[in-house]
Amino acid sequence: xxxxxxxxxxxxxxxxxxxxxxxxxxxLAIAKDMEPTLLLPMGFGAILANLPTSGAVxxxxxxxxxxxxxxxxxxxxxxxxxxPLLLFIGIGAMIDFGPLLSNPKMLLFGAAAQFxxxxxxxxxxxxxFDLKDAASIGIIGAADGPTSIFVAxxxxxxxxxxxIVAAYSYMALVPIxxxxxxxxxxxxxxxxxxMPYEQKEVSATVRILFPIVTTMIVGILAPRSVALVGxxxxxxxxxxxxxxxxxxxxxxKELANLVTILLGITIASKMRYDLFVKVDTLVxxxxxxxxxxFDTIGGVLFAKLLNLFVKKKINPMVGAAGISAFPxxxxxxxxxxxxxxxxxxxxxHAAGANVAGQIASVVAGGVMIALVEKLI
Amino acid sequence: MNIRFDVDNFLQTPGVVLFGMLGVFIALTVIYxxxxxxxxxxxxxxKKDSGATEK
Numbered sequence: 001x002x003x004x005x006x007x008x009x010x011x012x013x014x015x016x017x018x019x020x021x022x023x024x025x026x027x028l029a030i031a032k033d034m035e036p037t038l039l040l041p042m043g044f045g046a047i048l049a050n051l052p053t054s055g056a057v058x059x060x061x062x063x064x065x066x067x068x069x070x071x072x073x074x075x076x077x078x079x080x081x082x083x084p085l086l087l088f089i090g091i092g093a094m095i096d097f098g099p100l101l102s103n104p105k106m107l108l109f110g111a112a113a114q115f116x117x118x119x120x121x122x123x124x125x126x127x128x129f130d131l132k133d134a135a136s137i138g139i140i141g142a143a144d145g146p147t148s149i150f151v152a153x154x155x156x157x158x159x160x161x162x163x164i165v166a167a168y169s170y171m172a173l174v175p176i177x178x179x180x181x182x183x184x185x186x187x188x189x190x191x192x193x194x195m196p197y198e199q200k201e202v203s204a205t206v207r208i209l210f211p212i213v214t215t216m217i218v219g220i221l222a223p224r225s226v227a228l229v230g231x232x233x234x235x236x237x238x239x240x241x242x243x244x245x246x247x248x249x250x251x252x253k254e255l256a257n258l259v260t261i262l263l264g265i266t267i268a269s270k271m272r273y274d275l276f277v278k279v280d281t282l283v284x285x286x287x288x289x290x291x292x293x294f295d296t297i298g299g300v301l302f303a304k305l306l307n308l309f310v311k312k313k314i315n316p317m318v319g320a321a322g323i324s325a326f327p328x329x330x331x332x333x334x335x336x337x338x339x340x341x342x343x344x345x346x347x348x349h350a351a352g353a354n355v356a357g358q359i360a361s362v363v364a365g366g367v368m369i370a371l372v373e374k375l376i
Numbered sequence: 377m378n379i380r381f382d383v384d385n386f387l388q389t390p391g392v393v394l395f396g397m398l399g400v401f402i403a404l405t406v407i408y409x410x411x412x413x414x415x416x417x418x419x420x421x422x423k424k425d426s427g428a429t430e431k
Binding site: 101105110111112115118119121122125127128135202203210221279356360363367368370 | 379380381382383385386388389390391392393395396397399400401402403404405406407408410411412414415418419
């Protein structure tokens with residue numbers, strides 16, 4: 001009997017706290033529908049990884065290392081960046097770049113809305129995080145899970161668990177985070193600016209060439225991010241070529257779903273109490289919020305800056321959609337526009353900026369890796 | 377890690393912020409120009425095609 005119950009004595013308060021955190025993630029996923037595809041596996045994984053002497057994670061028992069399945073999955077799929085890249089094929093196949101191709105200047109908003117990444121990087125460095133960890137924390141502002149995983153893993157950050165929890169949680173919280181920030185930095189008059197949408201035909205050839213050309217440009221200018229962009233664009237090419245419909249659908253459904261299941265639960269291997277229950281984790285979660293806020297501010301202020309020079313005024317709220325959280329951010333902007341004026345439809349402009357943010361966040365990740373690598 | 381203000385660490389970052397944002401803008405501007413170019417080239421072809429069909 002003593003042998004059976006000996007494990008009970010191994011329970012620590014930090015483990016119980018992690019069960020609660022896991023429970024909260026599961027509750028958010030089920031009750032609040034917040035990124036359920038990732039938060040639910042992560043929540044369950046957090047419980048699984050924090051049971052006393054859990055066989056799901058690597059343990060040293062009587063001097064022997066017993067490898068846990070979560071660590072095996074981590075080494076097989078995240079440590080070598082495989083899962084985020086495979087997920088990007090699915091995401092690329094899901095995205096319709098049409099609104100961006102018909103209004104390509106929206107790309108600039110995607111660029112501006114990456115400001116939070118670099119601002120937060122600086123702030124994290126000021127708070128004493130080493131540059132590799134600061135860069136990994138800043139990339140929460142990419143508002144894009146696979147990019148966050150890619151960069152944090154590239155820098156072998158000790159905080160990968162907290163970073164991913166923050167990245168996915170804030171993506172789900174975009175409808176709560178962005179509106180007050182947008183209202184704070186825009187006037188009512190600006191929010192009422194109308195942007196009539198001119199439907200422009202985008203030829204099939206342009207749609208096919210876009211992923212190829214984008215991969216080549218990013219590969220040449222920001223080679224560190226070429227794997228991410230390449231896989232994203234490969235997925236999009238599957239979609240747009242129109243001769244691989246089955247592969248495109250498989251990428252969007254089976255591939256993305258399978259990788260998501262494994263990704264969520266595998267991340268939990270880095271949510272062990274000894275790695276997670278720290279003051280640093282709270283600070284990282286707060287810094288993630290700063291990143292999302294400053295992304296939004298960057299996009300809005302850039303739109304206001306452009307308005308000083310252009311004849312056709314841009315509704316600055318569209319700038320806020322330049323963050324990569326697709327499609328939440330464009331919906332938020334669209335709804336805010338409708339709230340101000342029920343006849344002002346900003347959805348297509350916002351969607352253009354939003355998919356631009358997807359490309360820009362990946363480029364920002366690559367640029368961050370290239371620049372920080374030179375400093376360390 | 378103890379959270380503390382590390383000014384020396386911070387002073388290494390302005391270059392990354394500046395060149396980082398610049399790098400992102402340059403990359404996206406080049407993509408923007410490439411889309412404009414592609415749209416122009418293939419729009420013209422389409423017109424020719426449709427003209428040929430009309431004849």
